[in-house]
Amino acid sequence: MHQTKEEFGMNYSSFETEVSKRRRPATIRELTKLAYSSPKSVISLAEGMPNEETFPFTEISIKLKDGSSFTLEDRELGAALQYIPSQGYPPLLQTLREFQRRAHAPPLWESRDIVVVSGAQDGLSKTLEAIIGPGDPLLVHDPFYPGVDVVVAPYQTELIPIPQDEQGMVPEILRETLRNRELSGKKMPKIMYINATGTNPTGVVIPLERRKEIYRIACEYNFLILDDDPYHFMYFEDVEPKSFLSLDTEGRVIRLDSFSKVISSGLRLGFVTAPAPLIASIERHLQSSHLHAPTLSQVILYKLMKLWGYDGLMDHFMWTRHFYKQRRDFIAGIAEKHLNGLADISLPQSGFFLWIRVRGIKDTWKMIMQRGIKENVIMAPGAAFMKDSTKPCNAIRASFSKASYEEMDLAMQRLGNLIRAELRNGFTYMKEDTYIN
Numbered sequence: 001m002h003q004t005k006e007e008f009g010m011n012y013s014s015f016e017t018e019v020s021k022r023r024r025p026a027t028i029r030e031l032t033k034l035a036y037s038s039p040k041s042v043i044s045l046a047e048g049m050p051n052e053e054t055f056p057f058t059e060i061s062i063k064l065k066d067g068s069s070f071t072l073e074d075r076e077l078g079a080a081l082q083y084i085p086s087q088g089y090p091p092l093l094q095t096l097r098e099f100q101r102r103a104h105a106p107p108l109w110e111s112r113d114i115v116v117v118s119g120a121q122d123g124l125s126k127t128l129e130a131i132i133g134p135g136d137p138l139l140v141h142d143p144f145y146p147g148v149d150v151v152v153a154p155y156q157t158e159l160i161p162i163p164q165d166e167q168g169m170v171p172e173i174l175r176e177t178l179r180n181r182e183l184s185g186k187k188m189p190k191i192m193y194i195n196a197t198g199t200n201p202t203g204v205v206i207p208l209e210r211r212k213e214i215y216r217i218a219c220e221y222n223f224l225i226l227d228d229d230p231y232h233f234m235y236f237e238d239v240e241p242k243s244f245l246s247l248d249t250e251g252r253v254i255r256l257d258s259f260s261k262v263i264s265s266g267l268r269l270g271f272v273t274a275p276a277p278l279i280a281s282i283e284r285h286l287q288s289s290h291l292h293a294p295t296l297s298q299v300i301l302y303k304l305m306k307l308w309g310y311d312g313l314m315d316h317f318m319w320t321r322h323f324y325k326q327r328r329d330f331i332a333g334i335a336e337k338h339l340n341g342l343a344d345i346s347l348p349q350s351g352f353f354l355w356i357r358v359r360g361i362k363d364t365w366k367m368i369m370q371r372g373i374k375e376n377v378i379m380a381p382g383a384a385f386m387k388d389s390t391k392p393c394n395a396i397r398a399s400f401s402k403a404s405y406e407e408m409d410l411a412m413q414r415l416g417n418l419i420r421a422e423l424r425n426g427f428t429y430m431k432e433d434t435y436i437n
Contacts, residue, residue, distance in 0.1 A: 008111055008251030012277040015190050015224060017133040026086075026287040033085035052078035062300060070303045080299035086286040087279075088116030088271070089298035095305050100273055102310055104246045104255075111251060113279040115286070118293045120230050120258035120270040123282070125151045127226055127254055127272065130281045131191050132157055137181075139192035141169040143385035143395075145200040145228065148193050160189060161387035166346070168199055168206035171213040178221045191224040191254075197241045198231030201385045201397040202355045203348020205235055208242050215247050223252070230258035230270075233317040235350045236325045251275040259301060261352070262320055267297040324352070324401065327408075331400040334409050338416040342423075343396075352401040356415075357382075360423050363392035367422050377414040 013021060028047060035044040060077060063069040072080050079089075087093060096114050106112060117123040128151050132138055135156055140148060142161030149159070160181075162174045181188060194214070196206040206214075218225050227244040235241055245255045258270040272282055286292060305313060328347075331354055335345050339356065346355040358364055368381040382395025396415070400408060 008108065008275060010251045010275065012275060015131050015278075016281060017129075017131060017136075019133070020130040020281050020285070023281070023284040023288065025284055029086050029287040029291065032083060033087070036085050036090055047083065049083050052082060055081050057081065060296075062303070064304075064307075068307060070307060072299065072303070076299070080296045082295060084292050084295050084298070086115075086283050086292045088114070088293065089295060089302060092116065092298045092302040092305075095302055096271055099305070099310065099313075100245075104243050106245045106273070107249045108251070111275060112273060113276045114271050114273050115279050115282050116269065116271045116293045116298060117282075117286070118268045118270070118290065119260055119265075120228060120256045121147055122268075122293070123256045123270050123272040124148065124226070124228060126282045126285045127256070127274075127278075128152055128191075128193075130278070130285065131224065135187075137187055137189040139174070139189045139223065140387065141194060141199065142387050143201055143382065144193065144387070145195055146384055146389075158187075159387045164199070164202065164204065166204065167210055168196065168202075168204045169194065169210075169214060171210060171217060174214065175217050175220075178217065182221075188221065189223050191226055192218065193226045193228065194244075195228045196244065197229055198234060198348065198351025200351060201353050201380070201382070201395075202346055203351045203353055204346075205237065205241050205349040211242065211244060212247060215244060215252070218252050219250055224254060225252055226254045226256070228256045230256070230261050231351045232257070233262055233314075234321055234324060236321065236328060237349055241350075245273060254278060262317055263301065263304070267294070267301065269293055269297050269301055327400045327405075328354070330405055331398065331408050331412070334412045335398075338409075338412040339419070342416060342419045352399050354398045354400060355382075356396040356398060358394045358396065358419055361394055361419065364394055364396050365392075367418060368396060371421075372415075372418055375414055375418055377411050377418065379411075379415065 031046040035047065057077065058073065060072040061069060093114060093116065100106065100114065101109055117126065124147060132152050132155055135158065137158040137160050138152055139160045139162060141164050160177060162169050162177060164170065196211060198205065225244055229243060232241065232243060243255065244253045254272065254274040256270060256272055259267060260270065272279065308316065332345060332347055335354060335356065343359060344357045348354060361367065363383065365381045365383050368379055372378065380397040381393065382397065383389045383391065383393035385397065386393055403411065
């Protein structure tokens with residue numbers, strides 16, 4: 001059940017769109033929640049749940065790489081294949097609450113709650129659609145994750161880009177931008193999207209003091225912080241980043257966590273942590289869309305977390321960090337080898353990506369999207385991550401997460417050859433259908 005005690009002193013209805021405020025709980029979904037939380041003596045004839053005896057599955061066994069295993073069968077398997085409350089599988093919800101308390105120690109935890117979503121992108125879209133209305137402004141760091149734009153573009157959202165340096169979003173520019181908007185009478189943003197650890201695409205980890213300053217600005221200008229943090233436990237430095245949630249004394253932070261990068265992307269599980277009224281808004285949206293995140297995935301994750309415990313999960317995260325750090329070091333080394341004199345490489349502090357800025361080429365779009373594909377190398381052009389993707393950008397994002405070491409080496413060799421060919425031909429690529437010499 002959601003907490004109803006608001007100790008933050010925030011009026012969250014002022015942040016929600018009119019559409020979000022008009023959403024009403026789905027009666028049957030609320031009855032499902034009630035049935036799950038009631039004593040076993042309660043008999044429910046309210047929900048249209050299929051009978052588990054009709055399911056063709058009798059057992060699902062999971063074997064882990066460490067040699068341990070668990071099996072879903074009988075009543076537990078039936079529950080894993082059945083409808084559940086929209087907020088999430090109750091045992092998993094409780095486990096995630098305990099995890100967040102231990103991992104981030106959020107101030108005033110009793111005024112927050114969690115909802116399980118089908119990956120962080122689902123949580124991102126549900127959150128933004130609850131807060132961003134037609135023409136509303138949205139603060140973003142530039143460059144930024146393009147999955148944000150696909151959510152808000154239909155609302156003709158005004159993106160307010162805040163430049164980054166080697167330490168992420170620049171607080172001084174953020175404050176100056178907001179001050180100028182206020183003085184000019186422009187509509188002020190209600191929310192900021194930020195990816196503070198392993199910023200996609202640059203791989204930056206925003207330092208603690210800068211996070212504190214960004215949070216102070218949020219308090220000063222009264223906006224929420226949507227902290228999309230799928231790489232939080234995948235940092236490559238010695239010290240774990242301190243999350244915005246751990247700094248949040250006013251109830252301004254909406255945190256997105258994902259298991260895609262650290263457990264399995266195919267499970268399609270993430271969770272949102274936020275002040276309880278905002279979680280209730282997201283749950284109402286879930287009730288009207290896909291009802292709940294996949295039950296089977298939630299039960300598998302719950303069993304895994306109970307089997308490993310908090311310390312076991314942290315051990316897995318540590319192994320994952322070491323795995324990706326080795327790959328980062330490798331691709332950075334071969335990039336320096338094959339792109340020497342051709343590009344500047346930003347060493348990522350977290351995440352999956354190498355950010356490459358090509359020298360002497362104004363825009364990499366056609367070089368990557370047309371000739372690159374013909375030359376059997378696919379990377380992401382930097383303009384795809386900019387507020388205005390039609391403007392020239394000399395950057396490229398290369399992922400080091402999945403390709404083999406041999407494939408990464410060959411890809412960087414092909415990229416170097418591609419850049420040399422462009423420079424030799426004297427082309428500066430633009431996004432029109434023709435080359436500009």
